[in-house]
Amino acid sequence: MIRVAIGYAVVAWLIVEVASVMFPGLLLPDWTVRLVIGLAIIGFPIAIVLAWAVELTPGGIKAEAATSDRVEQSLPEPAKRRSTEGFDSIAVLPFLNLSNDPENEYFSDGMSEELLNLLCKLPQLTVASRTSSFSFKGKNVDMGTVAKQLAVDVILEGSVRRSGDRVRITAQLIDVHSDRHLWSETYDRELKDVFAVQDEIARNIVQALELSLTPVQQRSIQKRATTLVMEAYDYYLRGRYYFERGEWNHALRMFEKAIELDENYGLAWAGAADCHSWKCLWLKKTPESQLAAEQNSRKALQLAPSLAEAHTSRMMALIVGGKYEEAEDEFKLAVKLDPQLFEAYYYLGRVYFAQGKFDEAVDAFKQAQIIRPDSVTASTLLTTSLRSAGRKEEALESTRKSVVVAERHLSFNPDDALALSRGATDLIYMGEIDKAIEWAERAYSINPKVCHYNVACVFVLAGHIERALDLLEEHAQSSALDADWVMQDSDWDAARDHPRFGAIIESLRSN
Secondary structure (H helix, E strand, C coil): CHHHHHHHHHHHHHHHHHHHHHHHHHCCCCHHHHHHHHHHHHHHHHHHHHHHHHECCEEECCCHHHHHHHHHCCCCHHHHHHHHHHCCCCCCCCCCEECCCHHHHHHHHHHHHHHHHHHHCCCEECCCHHHHHHHHCCCCCCHHHHHHCCCCCEEEEEEEEEEECCCEEEEEECCCCCCEEEEEEEEEHHHHHHHHHHHHHHHHHHHHCCCCCCCCHHHHHHCCCCCHHHHHHHHHHHHHHHHHHHCHHHHHHHHHHHHHCCCHHHHHHHHHHHHHHHHHCCCCCCHHHHHHHHHHHHHHHHHHCHHHHHHHHHHHHHHHCHHHHHHHHHHHHHHHHCCHHHHHHHHHHHHHCCCCCHHHHHHHHHHHHCCCCCCHHHHHHHHHHHHHHCHHHHHHHHHHHHHHHHHHHHCCCCCCCHHHHHHHHHHCCCHHHHHHHHHHHHHHHHHHHHHHHHHHHHHHHHHCCHHHHHHHHHHHHCCCCCCHHHHHHHHHHHHHHHHHHHHHHHHHHHH
C-alpha cells in the first residue's frame, strides 16, 4: 500500500505538470487542467483500496487473502512455525500438589493421569507412558533434559491446589525446542467443575498444537462426568492411584468406598473388577476373586455400556475365566468406542496367545505397541508371539528393539521388577545370558509375586531346567498360573518332556 501511494503521487504529479504545460499550447480551455487535477485527487483513495484488496504477482493479479498466509508464515511465531514440522509427541508430567495436605497427592496425580489418558486417544500424538513421565516426579530437572530423555516435542506440566470444595488448577504447555510457552491457563473452580476443566485443558492443547480432529476424536477427548457425587470421584482417584502402584487390595477398598457413595458409578465398578482380575493373574486365583471379577465387570457394563473402559474391564474378567470368544466380542465393542485404547489390544493379544493363535496375537501386540511404543509389556509379548509363530527373522529384529525399550524404561524405573524379568527373557535370545540372569535375580529379589513366571522362563531358556521348574511349581501353587498360556509358550519347549513339567500342567488343569 505504501509503494502504491508513493508511486501514485509521483505519476499523478507528472501528469498534472504535463497537462499544465501542454494543454494551453493545444488551445484547450483552462478548466481541463483543473479536471486532470481533480481526477488525480479522486483516484488516490481508489488506488489505495485496490492495493489493500489485491496483489500483483508474477502469476497475475490475485486477491490479497490468497497470499496472506505467506506473510503470516514469515513472522517469528514459534507455535505456527513448529506446527508445519509437526508437534507429534507429548509428555504429561505429574502435576505438583500445592495443597496444604500432602495426602492430596493422589488428586494431583489423578489429574495428570486423566489428561494423559485423554491425549492417548489421539492417533496424531505419541504420548510418553505414565511410568516414564512420572519417573521425574519430585526431581529438579530442566525441561530440555526431560524432553530429551522422553523423546518428545512438547511437555504439559501444572499444579493443583485443593482447599475444601474449591480447586485451583494451573496448566502450561511448553515447546521444548524453543523453551517457550505455547499455552498456559489457571482455573479457579468448584470441585464439581473438575471434569469441565479437564475438557478445556485437552481442547486448548489441541488448539495450541494445531491438530485437526475428526468428530469422533473431538468427542473422545471430552471428559464426561460419570458421577455427580464428587466424594465418590475422590475415592475413585484414590483407587487409580493405588492400582497403578500394584497395591490392588488397597485400591479395591477405595473403589468399593466410591461404590458405597454412588452405587451407579460404572467406572468404580470397573476398577473393582480390574483389581480382582489382576489379583487372579498375578497373585492368587481364588473362586471368590474370579466370581467378584465376573460380577463387578458385568455391573460396570450394565451401568456404563458407552465407556470403552467398561468393556475392557469385562474383557479382562472373561480372560481370567477362560472365556476367550466372549472376550473377543468385548474387544470389538471397546475399540469401536475408543480405537486408541491400549488395554483393548493388549488383552486381545493375550486372548489369541492363550489359544495358540500366534499370528493373530502378533497383530494385536503390534497395534498395542503402536499406541504405546515405550511399553515393555507390548514389546516383549510381541517378540514372544513371533517366536511362538516360528517367524524367526522378525522375532530377532523385534527382540533387539524390545531390549532397547526395556533398557530405556529401566533407566527411568530401575526397580520395576516386571520390566526387569520381561527384558531378561529377550536378553537370553540376544545371547546375553549372564546379564539376563542378573536381571532375573534382581527382579525376583524386588517383587517375586509379579515376576515368578518370567523369571522361570529366563532360567529354562538359560538351560537351568530344574531351577526353572522349581519357580514354575512355586508359582503354580498360587493358582495364578494359566495352563493354556504355559502350554502355548515356546520358551518352555526344552522342558516339555520333563515329568515335573507335565505334573505341573496337570495340577493346573485340575484346579
